[in-house]
Amino acid sequence: MKAFHTVTSRAAVLDRPDVDTDQIIPKQFLKRIERTGFGEFLFFDWRKDPAFELNQPEAQGTRILLAGRNFGCGSSREHAPWALEDYGFDAVIAPSFGDIFRQNSFKIGLLPVSLPAEQVRELMTRARAGEELTVDLEARTAGGFPFELDDFQRECLLEGLDEIGLTLREDAAIAAYEAAHTAPISTLTV
Amino acid sequence: MGLTLFEKVWESHVVSRGEGRPDLLYVDLHLVHEVTSPQAFEGLRVAGRPVRRPDLTLATMDHNVPTGDDTPVDPLSQQQLDVLARNCADFGVPLYETGSGREGIVHVIGPELGLTQPGITIVCGDSHTSTHGALGALAFGIGTSEVEHVLATQTLAQRKPRSLRIRFEGDLPPGVTAKDLVLAAIGRLGVDGGVGHVIEYAGPVIEQLSMEGRLTICNMSIEAGARAGMIAPDATTFAYLEGRPAAPQGPAWEQALDRWRALPTDSDAAFDRELVIDVAAIRSQVTWGTNPGMVVSIDGAVPDPAEMDDADEQAAAERALAYMGLEPGTPIREIDVDRVFIGSCTNSRIEDLRAAAAVVRGRHVHPSVRAMVVPGSAQVKTQAEAEGLDRIFTAAGFEWRRAGCSMCLGMNPDILAPGERCASTSNRNFEGRQGAGGRTHLVSPAVAAATALLGHFADAGELVGA
Numbered sequence: 001m002k003a004f005h006t007v008t009s010r011a012a013v014l015d016r017p018d019v020d021t022d023q024i025i026p027k028q029f030l031k032r033i034e035r036t037g038f039g040e041f042l043f044f045d046w047r048k049d050p051a052f053e054l055n056q057p058e059a060q061g062t063r064i065l066l067a068g069r070n071f072g073c074g075s076s077r078e079h080a081p082w083a084l085e086d087y088g089f090d091a092v093i094a095p096s097f098g099d100i101f102r103q104n105s106f107k108i109g110l111l112p113v114s115l116p117a118e119q120v121r122e123l124m125t126r127a128r129a130g131e132e133l134t135v136d137l138e139a140r141t142a143g144g145f146p147f148e149l150d151d152f153q154r155e156c157l158l159e160g161l162d163e164i165g166l167t168l169r170e171d172a173a174i175a176a177y178e179a180a181h182t183a184p185i186s187t188l189t190v
Numbered sequence: 191m192g193l194t195l196f197e198k199v200w201e202s203h204v205v206s207r208g209e210g211r212p213d214l215l216y217v218d219l220h221l222v223h224e225v226t227s228p229q230a231f232e233g234l235r236v237a238g239r240p241v242r243r244p245d246l247t248l249a250t251m252d253h254n255v256p257t258g259d260d261t262p263v264d265p266l267s268q269q270q271l272d273v274l275a276r277n278c279a280d281f282g283v284p285l286y287e288t289g290s291g292r293e294g295i296v297h298v299i300g301p302e303l304g305l306t307q308p309g310i311t312i313v314c315g316d317s318h319t320s321t322h323g324a325l326g327a328l329a330f331g332i333g334t335s336e337v338e339h340v341l342a343t344q345t346l347a348q349r350k351p352r353s354l355r356i357r358f359e360g361d362l363p364p365g366v367t368a369k370d371l372v373l374a375a376i377g378r379l380g381v382d383g384g385v386g387h388v389i390e391y392a393g394p395v396i397e398q399l400s401m402e403g404r405l406t407i408c409n410m411s412i413e414a415g416a417r418a419g420m421i422a423p424d425a426t427t428f429a430y431l432e433g434r435p436a437a438p439q440g441p442a443w444e445q446a447l448d449r450w451r452a453l454p455t456d457s458d459a460a461f462d463r464e465l466v467i468d469v470a471a472i473r474s475q476v477t478w479g480t481n482p483g484m485v486v487s488i489d490g491a492v493p494d495p496a497e498m499d500d501a502d503e504q505a506a507a508e509r510a511l512a513y514m515g516l517e518p519g520t521p522i523r524e525i526d527v528d529r530v531f532i533g534s535c536t537n538s539r540i541e542d543l544r545a546a547a548a549v550v551r552g553r554h555v556h557p558s559v560r561a562m563v564v565p566g567s568a569q570v571k572t573q574a575e576a577e578g579l580d581r582i583f584t585a586a587g588f589e590w591r592r593a594g595c596s597m598c599l600g601m602n603p604d605i606l607a608p609g610e611r612c613a614s615t616s617n618r619n620f621e622g623r624q625g626a627g628g629r630t631h632l633v634s635p636a637v638a639a640a641t642a643l644l645g646h647f648a649d650a651g652e653l654v655g656a
């Protein structure tokens with residue numbers, strides 16, 4: 001996984017609640033079998049509108065996205081964080097996120113930062129004025145505001161750790177669980 | 191203090207636990223489909239890792255498959271289907287491919303085969319995995335990185351969510367279905383009201399619901415933001431499971447019953463949040479906007495954003511109405527539709543098709559409407575045909591199709607044209623969900639059927655004398 005330490009950039013503002021993953025990356029782009037190349041299809045339908053936020057000159061080259069509450073709700077498609085990351089974003093700051101989107105983002109090194117709504121609003125104002133924001137994972141701050149993130153998640157991101165490798169170190173515990181529990185089902189004998 | 195159903199299942203699946211890190215949970219059943227798995231299998235291949243437990247893994251083809259008898263598969267979809275078949279062969283994962291007679295929507299075939307059982311943990315790279323919670327399983331959707339993690343380790347690192355109980359109480363009015371209950375609940379909670387929570391649905395109304403109805407309710411938990419929904423297993427659950435291919439048999443059945451009967455939430459268990467919904471006032475529900483929380487009674491009207499308090503909500507409603515091509519104040523029953531879709535992991539089971547057929551029998555689809563029925567699985571299709579439901583639908587002018595996800599998300603050729611309006615029994619009315627520019631209204635199977643016949647939103651009551 002890609003490691004994350006700190007990013008300083010102007011920020012794009014997408015001030016809408018409940019942006020779902022169908023908007024972030026529509027279904028016709030889920031047929032690829034690769035993890036890469038989704039950025040050009042990010043917000044595919046919305047980007048057809050010249051007035052769309054990400055089409056504005058000030059949004060170009062930004063690496064931080066400021067969004068409304070419940071960003072990334074809906075489908076479990078990891079293609080949504082893949083598309084945001086491939087497009088050039090390193091962090092998304094919002095009052096809240098869809099649970100699966102948030103989890104998926106951590107797995108690929110796209111940092112989802114939850115801040116209270118009024119702080120996100122203040123950052124949007126600063127971003128619209130052209131101010132650069134810094135998201136610092138080490139210090140757990142975004143635009144100067146502290147955010148919560150547990151130590152495990154933070155360490156995984158800072159180190160870019162392979163979580164599967166980490167879990168496989170617990171092979172003895174997994175084997176012990178399997179020895180102590182008879183599998184309730186088998187898909188081979190249905 | 192007692193434990194909730196959710197806590198009992200969670201605690202019995204903790205493989206390891208440590209300060210400052212998520213619990214490592216064991217996964218009893220991992221369901222796989224063609225869209226969210228190719229990159230996960232590729233990751234295994236690159237790292238030289240095997241699938242740890244192919245015997246706890248099952249793959250099917252559902253999202254991309256065409257549902258017309260002669261519809262060709264587009265090359266990209268075909269590639270994804272071929273890659274799934276190759277991955278399953280290479281890694282020893284059982285696959286129910288198209289034509290096997292057991293294929294279907296992943297959330298329909300799990301319960302149907304008896305693989306979905308009380309007290310087990312189930313994951314799948316699909317947000318509607320919450321469906322399986324209807325049998326008292328802890329089931330939730332995951333992304334592709336987590337799919338790879340489960341394939342490699344049969345475990346998942348997860349933080350324990352909070353718990354929310356929704357009790358449905360009161361007398362269920364005639365014609366009001368499980369779909370209406372869950373849409374009304376989402377309308378009440380909001381589409382982010384369940385974020386960070388596992389919902390347990392309870393109360394006398396739930397206890398009296400069929401298994402199919404419970405599956406519909408748990409299916410839409412994710413539309414309130416909750417990753418999982420659960421319902422306590424009871425006599426209805428056991429009767430549904432008994433005799434299914436993967437269900438325990440003989441002495442093992444009795445032992446399983448003993449385990450399952452201990453699962454329901456203890457009377458002194460505490461939830462982080464509770465919500466009580468009186469169902470007596472609920473009527474058939476129709477969504478008017480671009481998320482499932484934008485919902486009203488079929489007797490109501492399109493709401494006026496100007497009357498909304500919250501500025502975000504107001505702006506979202508204005509956007510939604512512009513997209514949906516609707517004016518505030520328009521009575522829901524006066525809105526005409528172009529298309530009707532009966533299907534999806536929400537409402538494509540035999541009971542859903544029976545409910546729709548009961549409305550349709552002896553009548554005909556409105557001339558300006560194109561209507562289709564897509565059974566949730568090959569087995570549902572076979573059963574419906576044995577009951578003659580297909581002939582009721584086709585005689586009325588419905589298209590009767592092969593099993594798959596179909597127009598719920600339009601990854602196959604079943605999509606709306608821009609501007610087309612659809613009454614759909616699926617779960618998401620997001621912009622473009624059923625085709626770019628398409629306008630989706632979520633409804634129950636009975637309302638979808640009545641709407642197909644009259645050409646505007648209607649419930650079965652409106653057909654009396656029509």
